[in-house]
Amino acid sequence: MSELTNLTIAGARDLLAKGEISAKELTEAHVAAVEAARPLNAFITETPEKALAMAEASDARRKAGEAGLLEGIPIGMKDLFCTEGVLTTAASHILDGFHPTYESTVSANMWKAGAVLLGKTNLDEFAMGSSNMTSFYGGVENPWRRSGDNRPLVPGGSSGGSAAAVAARCALGATGTDTGGSIRQPAAFCGIVGIKPTYGRCSRWGIVAFASSLDQAGPMARTVRDSAILLRAMAGYDPKDSTSVNVAVPDYEKALTGDIKGMKIGIPKEYRVDSMPEEIDRLWQQGIKWLEEAGAEAVEISLPHTRYALPTYYIIAPAEASSNLARYDGVRYGLREDGKTLDEMYEATRGKGFGAEVQRRVLIGTYVLSAGYYDAYYNKARKVRSLIAGDFTKAYETVDAILTPTAPSAAFGMGDKMDDPIAMYLNDVFTVPASLAGLPGISIPAGLSADGLPLGLQLLGKAFDEETVFRVAGVLEEAAAFEAAPAFQAA
């Protein structure tokens, strides 16, 4: 393993600033790593030439004294972000050959800060999934293996390619998007850090839409500090997204003081689900202890509508998806299947272009929005969503942050749970409630399962209080001292 690919973003930033390494050297090492990691299938499109050109431009900017926040840092971009002139697929057959003529706001922010694009990372089709197995471009292998067991595992999803690439040392960081847990769950499965910021913190403009009231971009990296560095560059008000919120973006690194004395950390009793494996519960209790040892106070709280979060999500997200995905009709971009009439062309294109899970969700969404069912399903779900958000509002009257496990299990085998959609949906049981409430949440690697796989703890914060989330996460990270590395690392 190259020393350069094992750096943190903060470490690379210092070496670049001191002139001890160049962006070009750093990028070359990562381009080689991306190539070496091809067996993982973490990237849909590699962009080595572009990466080297961007790195050279970065070195030139630094020489001219114009270094940005991410100057010279090579990253992976989830293939849900539109990148001008670079194939953007959303891992769907229906976007075959789509080369956007514009750049998403989040990726543009990162290029403006000096980041270097290594390639577009694999994901579940239209970000619909928790395993990365629904990608038209094939599943991604988790770089981790169970000890003494060589069967390939999923990296989680939907941001599975980003998580695998960062864990396998192909990229110093990557972007993800999180609708119901798509940053946090793969981060947990791959032993890295991932944060979904508050809804409205990052612009959704130019991100292929899944469920617009839930979708939010965020960073994935190997440390809390690196995530803080990335988020600062990604976030910001954007008039092109009407749900983007016009508040200042703080320097999140400054929040990493290590001081959580006197903070109140909520422990929601409803998250102690019957089916929770003992080792997940044990890690959670350990996390509480770590925070108490650092001077915080653990407080039991109640989020009484937690058990209704998943069914609520599986009405609202498919409903919004069925509307958003109406645009894929074989007219404006991507795949077109011939038909004698316009309607036949639409049906043939969408029948062929959407995979099984996407079709399932489009049909569920169409059903719950159809005449006669709109009130019973969609409006009911919107009301329950209010109740779920209200639970958090009430809890935050007494606590500063909330600690939970990230996922109910460690990474599972490729191909497992594929024949049972609901079993797959249950992966997001701990991440979905905060998504419905629009709240920030981070997953940090906190320990290993009995068979040697990473497990994550999740910290949730108040709206637009990512700083507290980062501060507490930094303390947890230090206490957990998670140093295990995956079996597969790019040479």
Added chain:
Amino acid sequence: MSVDKETVAKIARLARVRVDEGHKEALAKELSNILGWIEQLSELDTEGVEPMTSVVSMKLPLRDDKVTDGGYPERVTANAPEAAHGFYAVPKVVE
């Protein structure tokens, strides 16, 4: 709520997704399972609860009603499977 083959055909038609005849039965079962699981929401009393429209309480921003962008049809249609003279081309809809 149990969904039958005919309902699958109807919503597939509404969603403009072609579903093979042989697949409709299996899909009906899958959708029934999911809808049955979702049904647990009905046990909750939501009388008087305001349905959520936005997680962030903010007013939708308004801008001046002015053209600020556009004038490049070739860029807009650059990814079209079929385009001509700055328009999208589709199968004939009028006889």
